[in-house]
Each structure stands twice: as C-alpha cells, then as structure tokens.
Amino acid sequence: MEVEVAPNAAPLQGDKECDVVIIGAGIAGISTAYEIATEGARVLVIDRGKIAGGITARTTAHLAPLCDDLTSAMIGLRGEEISRLFYESQAAAIDRIEEIQNKEAIDCDFRRLDGYLFQALNTDSKIIEDELDAVRKVGAPVHRLVGVPFSHCEQQHVLRYPRQGTFHPLRYLKGLAAAVEAKAGTFHADTVVESIEERDDGKVVVSTAGGKVVARAAVVATNSPIVDRFALHTKMAPYRSYAMAFSIGKGAIPDALYWDTLDPYHYVRLQPGEGQTDHLIVGGGDHKSGEADDAEVRFQALEAWTRNLIPAVQEVTHRWSGQILDTIDYAGFIGKNPGSENIYVHTGDSGQGITHGVVGAMINSALIQGRGSNWAEVYAPSRKTPAAIVNFVKENITAVKNFAEYLAPGELSAVSDLKAGHGAIIRHGLSKIAAYRDSAGKLYARSAACTHIGCHLHWNSFETCWDCPCHGSHFAFDGTPLNAPAVSPLAAHEIEDKP
Known part of the structure; x- marks a missing residue:
C-alpha cells in the first residue's frame, strides 16, 4: 500500500x-x-x-552511523577527531529517530539491528583489517568475525557493528x-x-x-x-544507485544490515512483510549520474549477485533507482x-x-x-x-568533459529516426536538442542544456527523464525540472518532424 x-x-x-x-x-x-x-x-x-x-x-533506509566510504578513508582526509565527531553525530541521529517514533507513537517498523561489513568474494581481507583499526580509533563498538549467513561467504572476514537500525522511512x-x-x-x-x-x-x-x-x-x-x-556544487558529485526488492520467506536470513567491500558496494536489508513473507531489499550498481544508460544491465547484475549469495530469495517485486550526492570529503x-x-x-x-x-x-x-x-x-x-x-579534481573533470560534448555529433542524425518511447540528443544546426517521442508518436523537442549552468544533458531510459551529469538536475521528457539544482524548465525548440 x-x-x-x-x-x-x-x-x-x-x-x-x-x-x-x-x-x-x-x-x-x-x-x-x-x-x-x-x-x-x-x-x-x-x-x-x-x-x-x-x-x-x-532510500533503502540503512541507519548506519559509520562513514559510507569507510572510516579509514575519512580519517585519511579529515583526521581522527573530525571522524569521531562524524560517527557521534550519525549515531545520535539514529537515537533521535528512535526517540521521536516512541514519543509520537509512529508505527514505522523501527528496530535496532547488527550491521555486517563483509569481505567481498575474491578480494583481499586487508580492507577489513584497516577498517577495524579505524573504527576503533573513532570509538565505535566493533567485533571481528568470520562468515556471514550468505552462500559462499562462510569463511569471509567480517566486522560486526552493534546497534545499527532500520525502519520504513x-x-x-x-x-x-x-x-x-x-x-x-x-x-x-x-x-x-x-x-x-x-x-x-x-x-x-x-x-x-x-x-x-x-x-x-x-x-x-x-x-x-x-x-x-557554484560554491557547493563543485565540492560534490551526483551518483545514481539501483535497488530492487525480492520476496523471501521469514527467517531465511537473520534480520540485520549487510554490505560488502566492493567499490561500488552491495547493501542488503529486510523489510517485514505480511504472513510468512518478507521483502529483501538489495542495492548497488552505482555510477555517476548521466554517464550510463544501462539500468537493465545493472539490475541483471544485481539480481545475479543476490541469487548467488542468497538463493532463498523468490520473485522480484520492485525495482527503482535514486540519486546520491557524494561530497569530496x-x-x-x-x-x-x-x-x-x-x-x-x-x-x-x-x-x-x-x-x-x-x-x-x-x-x-x-x-x-x-x-x-x-x-x-x-x-x-x-x-x-x-x-x-x-x-x-576528479569530480570536476566531469563538467569539463561535459561541455566538450556540444562539439560532438548528435546520437541520431535526424528526428525522424527517433522511435516511440525513446529519447535522444539530436544536433540541429549549431544547437543540441533533447528529443523524446511518446508512445502515441508525439515529439517533445527541448534544449539539451541544463538550466542550472548549461551542462549537456543525457537521456535516462529507466526513469524516462533527462539527467545532468554535472550537478544532478533531472528534467521530465517535456522539460519540466524534477530535481534541483535546476529550477527553470528546458526551453522549447522548434524542429520539423518529418515522417
């Protein structure tokens, strides 16, 4: 519901x-x-x-207080004291959610759980060793184990973090x-x-x-x-992450948070369902926004990874994606x-x-x-x-590369080549056009320049929208802005639609 x-x-x-x-x-x-x-x-x-x-x-609603990019990496950039305060603040956020849902009597499936960071298959365990040392430095409780309750992972190196959490956001x-x-x-x-x-x-x-x-x-x-x-946008970059839910029998795996050491990593949790069935929520497959349009391939890889490690999962019930803004520190x-x-x-x-x-x-x-x-x-x-x-420097190279795309040819040579239900960039004279044809054959032609600072847009076939790789704006196929920082719609463009 x-x-x-x-x-x-x-x-x-x-x-x-x-x-x-x-x-x-x-x-x-x-x-x-x-x-x-x-x-x-x-x-x-x-x-x-x-x-x-x-x-x-x-969101997949992992309430985890340690740095998403590993505490060892954060200490390397910002030192132990700032990293300790970061952990302290994120842990306080989980405490605050718990306090509020109790005080306001909000039924949201909130629960405290263990979190497990486990060594990905065929990778070095050193990342676990380094992270154990870093987490202890910031004062977070942590226990080193061997194995998580997934297939092929019985001998993998693991860190267990107590008192994590999750809920229905x-x-x-x-x-x-x-x-x-x-x-x-x-x-x-x-x-x-x-x-x-x-x-x-x-x-x-x-x-x-x-x-x-x-x-x-x-x-x-x-x-x-x-x-x-400019000031904040140059210090962060948009990434798209993919998630899917599977039905799974209650008790098939322990109720906990799980994530592995790959980059990008996979993340897993349970959502209580009705009767004898729960939902297993799995995420991963991250890439920079606008730099790939291969959602089906990423979902297939995510499903294959899940069925390999958690064979108890049943049918796929939901699929979605979301955008993450990663800062440089x-x-x-x-x-x-x-x-x-x-x-x-x-x-x-x-x-x-x-x-x-x-x-x-x-x-x-x-x-x-x-x-x-x-x-x-x-x-x-x-x-x-x-x-x-x-x-x-790495994140801002995207903008430099992006503006150079205005010099490249269009993805299609003519608007007449655009099939129903598809979007593509088409060159029209000196301009680039973001063109979409709906299932009824109606053409929507808009400027391919993001209204934030003019970056070159890319088509997102899974979400049926235009993505800006520079700073994360999204536009509907008709040019309506869907996600900040853009607030203005894409300019309409006149182009002859020959049959």
Whole structure:
C-alpha cells in the first residue's frame, strides 16, 4: 500500500509569513520542521512535488552511523577527531529517530539491528583489517568475525557493528509530518520556488508562482541546493544507485544490515512483510549520474549477485533507482549558506541520507535558534579540506568533459529516426536538442542544456527523464525540472518532424 505523507498539502496560494520556511520536504526538511515546531516556532514547508515524494522515497533506509566510504578513508582526509565527531553525530541521529517514533507513537517498523561489513568474494581481507583499526580509533563498538549467513561467504572476514537500525522511512515521515501539523506547521506541495533573497532587514523572501513567503530564516533542503550555483556544487558529485526488492520467506536470513567491500558496494536489508513473507531489499550498481544508460544491465547484475549469495530469495517485486550526492570529503554540507546571514542549507548526504537528514535537522534548528552545535565544524558548508584536492579534481573533470560534448555529433542524425518511447540528443544546426517521442508518436523537442549552468544533458531510459551529469538536475521528457539544482524548465525548440 502506498504511503502518503501530508496528503492534504496544497500548492501555496497567496503571500505568507512564518518564522522559518523550509524548501524541500524529504527527511531533512520534515525533520528540521519537526525540531523547529517543537520549540514553538511557526514553520512552513514547501516542495516542488509531493511531500516526501523525492529522493527520500527511494532510500533503502540503512541507519548506519559509520562513514559510507569507510572510516579509514575519512580519517585519511579529515583526521581522527573530525571522524569521531562524524560517527557521534550519525549515531545520535539514529537515537533521535528512535526517540521521536516512541514519543509520537509512529508505527514505522523501527528496530535496532547488527550491521555486517563483509569481505567481498575474491578480494583481499586487508580492507577489513584497516577498517577495524579505524573504527576503533573513532570509538565505535566493533567485533571481528568470520562468515556471514550468505552462500559462499562462510569463511569471509567480517566486522560486526552493534546497534545499527532500520525502519520504513515513509511511514516514519507520515507520522512526523502529522506531528508538525499538530504543532501548527504547514506543508505546501506542488509549489516551485523561483527565487530566494535576503532583504536588508534580514528577512528572507521565497518567491513562488503562487505567492511569496517572508520568514526570519530559510532552510534549503532540496537534495541539491537551489540557493547556490557554484560554491557547493563543485565540492560534490551526483551518483545514481539501483535497488530492487525480492520476496523471501521469514527467517531465511537473520534480520540485520549487510554490505560488502566492493567499490561500488552491495547493501542488503529486510523489510517485514505480511504472513510468512518478507521483502529483501538489495542495492548497488552505482555510477555517476548521466554517464550510463544501462539500468537493465545493472539490475541483471544485481539480481545475479543476490541469487548467488542468497538463493532463498523468490520473485522480484520492485525495482527503482535514486540519486546520491557524494561530497569530496564524505560529510554533507549543513549550516549557514556561504555568504548568507539567515539562509541555511542541507545537501551532500553521501549515501547516508536518512541519518544525515536527522543530523542536519538537529544542527540547523540549533543554529537558527541561536545555539551552537558540537558537530557544526564537521558539516560546515564553508569548510575547506586540502587533503581532498584529488577528489575535487576528479569530480570536476566531469563538467569539463561535459561541455566538450556540444562539439560532438548528435546520437541520431535526424528526428525522424527517433522511435516511440525513446529519447535522444539530436544536433540541429549549431544547437543540441533533447528529443523524446511518446508512445502515441508525439515529439517533445527541448534544449539539451541544463538550466542550472548549461551542462549537456543525457537521456535516462529507466526513469524516462533527462539527467545532468554535472550537478544532478533531472528534467521530465517535456522539460519540466524534477530535481534541483535546476529550477527553470528546458526551453522549447522548434524542429520539423518529418515522417
């Protein structure tokens, strides 16, 4: 059954005033609204689509407090103290989820679990040894074992992390949003933000097609920020990850979190089902957004990996993909937007969107209310990480390569070659056209330049949308923006559609 969060949220109509306006209604936005409303402030939440209908709805909900890119890697870039604070903050996020779902009586399948990092087949165990040493340095509980309950993995080296967690994220957010509304908070869905400005009096004005919101502070929690064009975007990169669910008999494997040491790695958990059947959720197959259009191949590989290691799985019940924003030093950007006085951001969740979202809510709500946070330095948007220069250069090469694509020929020589249900880039004179033909044969021709900073778009056949490899914008086949940082639609383009 589909879970609707704040189902009565209507588009914004008319001008409003509040204490804090939050743009983006995923885990970060709704959690921030809850923290602020709990302190008695008037809060208003805006989203361009459904409430909790974006990237948060695509999570696999591993509540794991250690660095997604390995603690050893984080220590190498940011040192032991910052890495310790990162672990502490992420663990506190799981504690906060547990506390809130108890306090608000939210039925969301929350439970504490062991997490298992296991040596991938045919790989060196040294990564386990290095990670064991790193995790002990940051003070996290860890136990070294041999074997996990998967086929062919009986002798693999393993680290067990106690007191991890998981839950059903949309059921949790449904209850959280209801608690915000009970505290006089309001939600507005299907409301596209056109601009965010700070006035001389310190107030923030958020303009939409339906009206303006004036607040003493704003939080931009739109997965990829719409308030900044370069400063933060150059320090993170979008990656697409794939997930699928299988039916599996109850008790077939122990209820826990599992992930391996490959790069990109696989991740596995259970979701309770009805009767004698659960769902096994498996993810992996990551690649940079827009740099591959081979979802079917990745799903086939993911299914083969799963059936090889967990032969008890039955039929595939769901398949989906989501976008991750990886920062160059593994922690998100949370806090005051560089150059702003009363605009705060939350972005760069680096594969840990749920715990990052709750950490961000605790940090930003504290800063807005004039309090400090022990974790603010870890996530400060203005931070510089000299040791991450190699990652910075690697991720920004994408943009350089991307702009060069405008000189290349189109994928098809003529629009007449475009089949129904397909999208492709077509050169038209000096321009590149993002063309899509629907199942009825209607042609949609739009500019192939992302409206954020003009990067060359790529077709995503699985999601039926246009992806921007530079900073993660997505556009519907008709040019409507679906995901930040782009806020404007793709320009329509006249092109003759000869039969």
